[in-house]
Amino acid sequence: MARNEEKAQSMLNRFVTMKEEEKRKPKERRPYLASECRDLAEADKWRQQIMREIGRKVADIQNEGLGEHRLRDLNDEINKLIREKVHWERRIVELGGHNYVRYSAKMTDLDGNIVDVPKSSGRGPGYRYFGAAKKLPGVRELFEKPPELRKRRTRYDIYKRIDASYYGYRDDEDGILEKLEGPAEIKMREAAVATWMEMENIKKEARRAVKSGEVVEVGAVSKILFEEEEDVVEEERRLEQEIKDKEKEFVAHVPLPDEDEIKKKVLEKKKQEMLEKYTSNELLEELAEAKTLLNIQR
Structure with missing residues (x-):
């Protein structure tokens, strides 16, 4: 009894397969640019095709035994398909179709928490990691939260917690005292x-x-x-x-000058110093003679 492989290689089977392929329509290729598509149904069809490809690759990337290089390549391919999907979703909105961007899935870390996706440019989603790619060296650190530093309380924070109970104004309210x-x-x-x-x-x-x-x-x-x-x-x-x-108490046996007399003596001394500084000896002698003639004692 012939095996299935031998049957498939027979002349009749190859002829039948060739006739069936001729009857089929040529396989359509997805447009390179989403803007080239003018039909809403076709745009939705190409989006569904991209979604199926993303699903297959996401299922493959869950296997940690593929190796680091293969995981990184798969992750790059998935991100490329996601960017292409966004272009098609934007084109569907332009053609008057459903807005799929509003209900797009969020990115999560290893614990399932939603994290912000960094965007290298202002448009479209940022680079994402899927499956076992999240556990690669250098990637796990991106999802780890930095340890929270204990902030030292300021004087304002300390006084903010002080109320009437701190000063003992409410000690009588409990009834124990x-x-x-x-x-x-x-x-x-x-x-x-x-x-x-x-x-x-x-x-x-x-x-x-x-x-x-x-x-x-x-x-x-x-x-x-x-x-x-x-x-x-x-x-x-x-x-x-x-x-x-x-x-x-101190007893003075000699009369002491009061404050007015001291000020007077200091003023006279300053006047005398100013005269000696800015007048000559001849002028001083004439001034002394004038005081003698006028009978001025000082």
């Missing part, structure tokens, strides 16, 4: 009232004893006497300090 201070305040108030009442009782007993002439116990009036004694001792110390301060 009030519970702690309440009993302590009551105890201090009771102690102050007890001390005041004790002193009032002592004063009353002292007044009653002075009026009746009775001898009051030493322990009862000792507090009042002790306070009065402290006041007397403090007054004596103050007087002694004032006397010592007066003794330390």
Whole structure:
């Protein structure tokens, strides 16, 4: 039994294949420039053809075992087809067709996050990486985010977080401080009232004893006497300090000139220096004779 390859090489099969190819239309070639196409249906057809080619090449580039050079070539071919697709999409819009650019896919990194595509020129998409090409040396660094530097807080940032709680203005709002201070305040108030009442009782007993002439116990009036004694001792110390301060004061045995006299002397000295500087000896002698004749002492 003959194999399929031998059957295909037979004269009859080759003749039949040649007749079928003659009946087929010649294979159309995609125009080099999208602007040459005038039909919207043909432009859409060429776009679909480019999309199929991109899909095949994207499926091939997922294989990491192709090698670095083959991966780079495939990535270049895919980018070339993407640029051509953009031209055809722009031509479809010009012919009044659907706008495919609005719904174009975004570029993602290894984690699936959408990244910005750099554009070498102001038109069309930038260079993209697909599949295993993202893991090539020098490409992975493009998708890695730089480590965030911890910014040092300025004085403005520190003060911006300060509010009334920082200064303790809201300590009473939670109710904890009030519970702690309440009993302590009551105890201090009771102690102050007890001390005041004790002193009032002592004063009353002292007044009653002075009026009746009775001898009051030493322990009862000792507090009042002790306070009065402290006041007397403090007054004596103050007087002694004032006397010592007066003794330390400087006493001048020679009358000292006041501020006006000092200014006067300085002014006269400056006048004398100016006369000596800008006048001659003969003029000075004449000036002295004139003062003598006019009986001027200065």
